[in-house]
Amino acid sequence: MSNREEKVLQISGVNPRKCMKCGKCSASCPSYDEMDIKPHQFVSYVLNGRTKALAESKSVEKCLACFACVERCPRNVEPAKIIDAARQLNVRQRYGDTLSANDIPSLIDEDTPQQLLVSAFRKYKR
Amino acid sequence: MQRIGVFVCHCGSNIAATVDVKRVALAMLSENGVVFADDYQYMCSESGQLKIAQAVKEHNLTGLVICSCSPRMHEATFRKAAEKAGINPYMVEIANIREQCSWIHKDIEQATQKAIILARAAVAKVNLNSPLIAGKSPVKKRALVIGGGIAGIQTALDIADAGFEVDIVEKTPSIGGKMSQLDKTFPTLDCSACILTPKMVDCAAHEKITIFTYSEVENVSGFVGNFTVDIKKKARYVDSAKCTGCGLCQEKCPSKKALSEFNCGLSNRSAIYTPFAQAVPNVPVIDPLQCIKLKTGKCGLCEKVCAANAIDYTQKDEIITREYGAIVVATGFDVINLDNYDEYAYSQSKDVITSLELERIMNAAGPTKGHLERMSDGKAPKNIVFVQCVGSRCADNKGKSYCSKICCMYTAKHAMLIRDKYPDVNVSVFYIDVRTPGKNFDEFYRRAVEEYGVNYIKGQVGKVTPEPDGSLTVHGVDLIDGRQVKISADMVVLAAAIEPNASVRQLATQLTASIDTNNFLTEAHPKLRPVESPTAGVFLSGVCQGPKDIPETVSQAGAAAAKVIGLLAKNELTTNPCTAHSDELLCNGCSACANVCPYGAISYQDKEVNDHGIRETRRIAMVNTALCQGCGACTVTCPSGAMDLNGFSNKQIIAEVDAICR
Amino acid sequence: MALKYSYYPGCTLKNKAKSLDITARKCASALGFELEEIENWQCCGGVYPLGSDEIATKLSSVRALDYAKSKSQKLVTLCSACHHVIKRVNDDMKNVPDTRMRANNYLKLDTPYCGETQVLHYLEVLRDEIGFDNIAKAVKNPLKGVKIGAYYGCMLLRPSKIMEFDNPENPQIMEDFIKALGAQSVIFPYRNECCGGHVALKSPESAQKLSGKVTRSAEGFGADMLITACPLCLYNLNKNSQSDIPVYYFTELLAKALGIDSEE
Structure with missing residues (x-):
């Protein structure tokens, strides 16, 4: 297992070997159609050494952190933690941010709650 | 002074690959009492046993230490070998250097050191061993079968056919169990009732079988060959001897709001009821929580209409005590509670049902008279979705860790039957794996797909959402197609996991039989003794031991019967001589030992003792050696050290500990 | 003496x-408990840091939790996100030794914080400490005939083994709350499905x-x-759902039912 795979497992704290490939995560995911790599594939991407592709996928920004997959996984695998760890591989790098303060004025309206900005910065920026 | 021979087994490479067996043998030669030590590839083999016999002769041995596998495996083998060679079998000790040493260690040096220590302890014990003589006890020629489902019925019939008396204790009002609730059976699709009912009738008619329905085991004492069991016959409020089974009482009973257990709560029943038409015995019971007469004193309609005068509101629970040589547990299973799986909307929609409920709906005697109908509005469903593995194969504390084994097959059966009878109904099955090992099983499943057009989708369902129009949207995934699927269904059937009947926990305690973390009863050996409990005289039949289908249950039921017959055929059993006894000079009569004895083997006597010249009458513990099983609970409980166990005396144990700590 | 949190x-x-805050405080005093604002509280970050090695992003929660501990009070939240983050960080401080050790090493508190504070959502206070039956008694303007759908979203419920808020797939605390106000609760299956959350900022179409x-x-099941x-x-429900169904903070309805003026 390469450094990158180990890093994802270490950040996420997930044991991908527990997965029995039932797909309940993908059946539950509200963002399934937006994702190029689907929740049930997160585990095999890490196990098969394709973490780089996972980190570069659209899925890292499409996960809503709604925890439906975590709640319903019959094996306690917690796919949301894997995709978040892949996201962190990006944002922890220099130039890994995908949101900057300059973008904000064009993205908000008069009702935008502070909570949305805070959450988005946590997810998209180092 | 003992003359001890030590034999170190290689067990092929099982032991020898991790333990330096020659060094163990060599080290033993310097132990007190050891006059001979050797190693050999397979001590349990015929030539291994011959080696023992030769050594006994040549070196005039009085005791043996075998360093080998667990005593559970071969203690009996080596005791027999010793006896043949002319040594009392209780002069043999096993040092377990396989399960407790070679299998769990990797480092040869460490493992060898440990093996030497274990062998040293066994030698220290043999030095203090003395010959023990086993006694004999008679065998009661009657068996008890607990549970009257197909497992219990088959076991009882097989034992009775061999000529021994059998009692069946069944807690519900009729025998028949879960199989009586099923509509058709896989893989032949024959009607469940058609093949079960004759067996139920055979049971009732068999001169060697006595059936106690609406009864439960209250207390068990004794031991293999000599169990004494208290059976509680719950008040039926109907005299079984008088009742003709005409059914008029049930018709006239005004209290009809209770949910029918037999129909999984999908229909109502009267307060006086037989669970189903073919019930055995065909004698109703009165549900005291529902009966207006028993609750308020008014009504009494059933009594008025009963031409046989069989109604008796004054009946009380009754305890009967019977003696048995063997006990078979056949307590079966239940479907798990689905409270942890609300994502499937079982508690939110009447049209989300379990597979067992579907059996009742499909059954001609069921709540819909066999018409496939939605329970919410009685409409015929057009789209049915089956969800597999609901609560099975879970590692999340919500469900069961095991595969329930029967669901793949009964779901294929349901899907096939529905497509056969209602070809315009679409049937989809969400599955994780289709597991169909068994004769003609996979072919059966393939028929569902290929001939009946059942739509199997590899993937799980995430959620079922009830919609405002009364339909159900099934949100699943098709892992082969790589897409989320939403199916608009009007009925969803959940293959809920099965679990051992809840009564088994208490029963296991009563029988001192062990259960695993899932409450399945443990077998004496998973491969070689699958129908025996580790507790002598207690046997296992059916799902109480692990998930199984009807063919497997019937096979196991027969196997359990064969074991029981083998036991009952004996006139007497050799008893265990390793029993407890108390030292009357040390015993202070405190009752601590009697309180912990699981076999009721200890009683007290006022006895005159001579304590260093002082004569006085003291209350002293006495052990009934026929009842004592040698568990040792009394010896560790006794505060004054008066209780001791033959073969495992306090001195012997301390000598072992000393040898280990040396 | 009034209960203090x-x-x-x-x-x-x-x-x-602001109205969530104002109505919650006013209702609290009407119902006999007091919300004492934690001094110098810092933003929770909005999302719980999922990385097992993240410490810095959890410290604001730990400071708030330690403050409540120092006052021997339970910590009460209103916003689902704050509740989610603080409750989970508290669980980490109680049950994850590595996080506990490193957070305490950094904070250098007088006594280490080990998850002692009990974190309650305002709804849990209403249910478990005040009692919905008592709230029903305090209602002056029962919301008779109003059909209200309770929208739970994700963060109060999941992951249930840490949030311990309610049955994650079939919750009832907000339905019981609605009934206590004299209104009718409308159960709809999307009440625990995600609204789009933080994705709304960059992909409003997903949130829509x-x-x-x-x-x-909710409308299909007849919610007003x-x-x-x-x-x-x-x-998200107001701006992105393309529906006109009114959405209120639960405390706004509570204030209305209790007859409290919800202006500042």
Whole structure:
């Protein structure tokens, strides 16, 4: 297992070997159609050494952190933690941010709650 | 002074690959009492046993230490070998250097050191061993079968056919169990009732079988060959001897709001009821929580209409005590509670049902008279979705860790039957794996797909959402197609996991039989003794031991019967001589030992003792050696050290500990 | 003596969700408990840091939790996100030795914080400490005939083994709350499905799809209005769902039923 795979497992704290490939995560995911790599594939991407592709996928920004997959996984695998760890591989790098303060004025309206900005910065920026 | 021979087994490479067996043998030669030590590839083999016999002769041995596998495996083998060679079998000790040493260690040096220590302890014990003589006890020629489902019925019939008396204790009002609730059976699709009912009738008619329905085991004492069991016959409020089974009482009973257990709560029943038409015995019971007469004193309609005068509101629970040589547990299973799986909307929609409920709906005697109908509005469903593995194969504390084994097959059966009878109904099955090992099983499943057009989708369902129009949207995934699927269904059937009947926990305690973390009863050996409990005289039949289908249950039921017959055929059993006894000079009569004895083997006597010249009458513990099983609970409980166990005396144990700590 | 709680309002309740804060405080005093705002509280970050090695992002929660501990009070939240983050960080401090050790090493508190504080959502205070039956007694203007859908969203419920809020797939605390106000609760299956959350900022179209499902489901089952505890849920349901169904903070309805003026 390469450094990158180990890093994802270490950040996420997930044991991908527990997965029995039932797909309940993908059946539950509200963002399934937006994702190029689907929740049930997160585990095999890490196990098969394709973490780089996972980190570069659209899925890292499409996960809503709604925890439906975590709640319903019959094996306690917690796919949301894997995709978040892949996201962190990006944002922890220099130039890994995908949101900057300059973008904000064009993205908000008069009702935008502070909570949305805070959450988005946590997810998209180092 | 003992003359001890030590034999170190290689067990092929099982032991020898991790333990330096020659060094163990060599080290033993310097132990007190050891006059001979050797190693050999397979001590349990015929030539291994011959080696023992030769050594006994040549070196005039009085005791043996075998360093080998667990005593559970071969203690009996080596005791027999010793006896043949002319040594009392209780002069043999096993040092377990396989399960407790070679299998769990990797480092040869460490493992060898440990093996030497274990062998040293066994030698220290043999030095203090003395010959023990086993006694004999008679065998009661009657068996008890607990549970009257197909497992219990088959076991009882097989034992009775061999000529021994059998009692069946069944807690519900009729025998028949879960199989009586099923509509058709896989893989032949024959009607469940058609093949079960004759067996139920055979049971009732068999001169060697006595059936106690609406009864439960209250207390068990004794031991293999000599169990004494208290059976509680719950008040039926109907005299079984008088009742003709005409059914008029049930018709006239005004209290009809209770949910029918037999129909999984999908229909109502009267307060006086037989669970189903073919019930055995065909004698109703009165549900005291529902009966207006028993609750308020008014009504009494059933009594008025009963031409046989069989109604008796004054009946009380009754305890009967019977003696048995063997006990078979056949307590079966239940479907798990689905409270942890609300994502499937079982508690939110009447049209989300379990597979067992579907059996009742499909059954001609069921709540819909066999018409496939939605329970919410009685409409015929057009789209049915089956969800597999609901609560099975879970590692999340919500469900069961095991595969329930029967669901793949009964779901294929349901899907096939529905497509056969209602070809315009679409049937989809969400599955994780289709597991169909068994004769003609996979072919059966393939028929569902290929001939009946059942739509199997590899993937799980995430959620079922009830919609405002009364339909159900099934949100699943098709892992082969790589897409989320939403199916608009009007009925969803959940293959809920099965679990051992809840009564088994208490029963296991009563029988001192062990259960695993899932409450399945443990077998004496998973491969070689699958129908025996580790507790002598207690046997296992059916799902109480692990998930199984009807063919497997019937096979196991027969196997359990064969074991029981083998036991009952004996006139007497050799008893265990390793029993407890108390030292009357040390015993202070405190009752601590009697309180912990699981076999009721200890009683007290006022006895005159001579304590260093002082004569006085003291209350002293006495052990009934026929009842004592040698568990040792009394010896560790006794505060004054008066209780001791033959073969495992306090001195012997301390000598072992000393040898280990040396 | 009135029950007193350490209160963690969070950033949005001081700005766009002022009414959630104001009505909650006013209802509290009407119901006999007091929310004492934690001094110098810092933003929780809005999302729980999932990385097992993240410490810095959890410290604001630990400071708030330690403050409540120092006052021997339970910590009460209103915003679903704050509740989610603080409750999970508290669980980490109690059950994850590595996080506990490193957070304490950094904070250098007088006594280490080990998850001692009990974190309650305002709804849990109403249910477990005040009692919905007592709230029903305090209602002056019962919301008779109003059909209200409770929108839970994700963060109050999941992951249930840490949040321990309610049955994650079939909750009832907000339905019981609605009934206590004299209104009728409307159960709809999307009440625990995601509104789109933080994705709304960069992909409003995703949030539109998801929040649209929620409002359509609620309307389909006949809800006249929705209630929520979360400012971001409220924003998505109002702005992105393309539905006109009114959405209120649950405390706004509570204030109305208790006859409290919800103006500042």
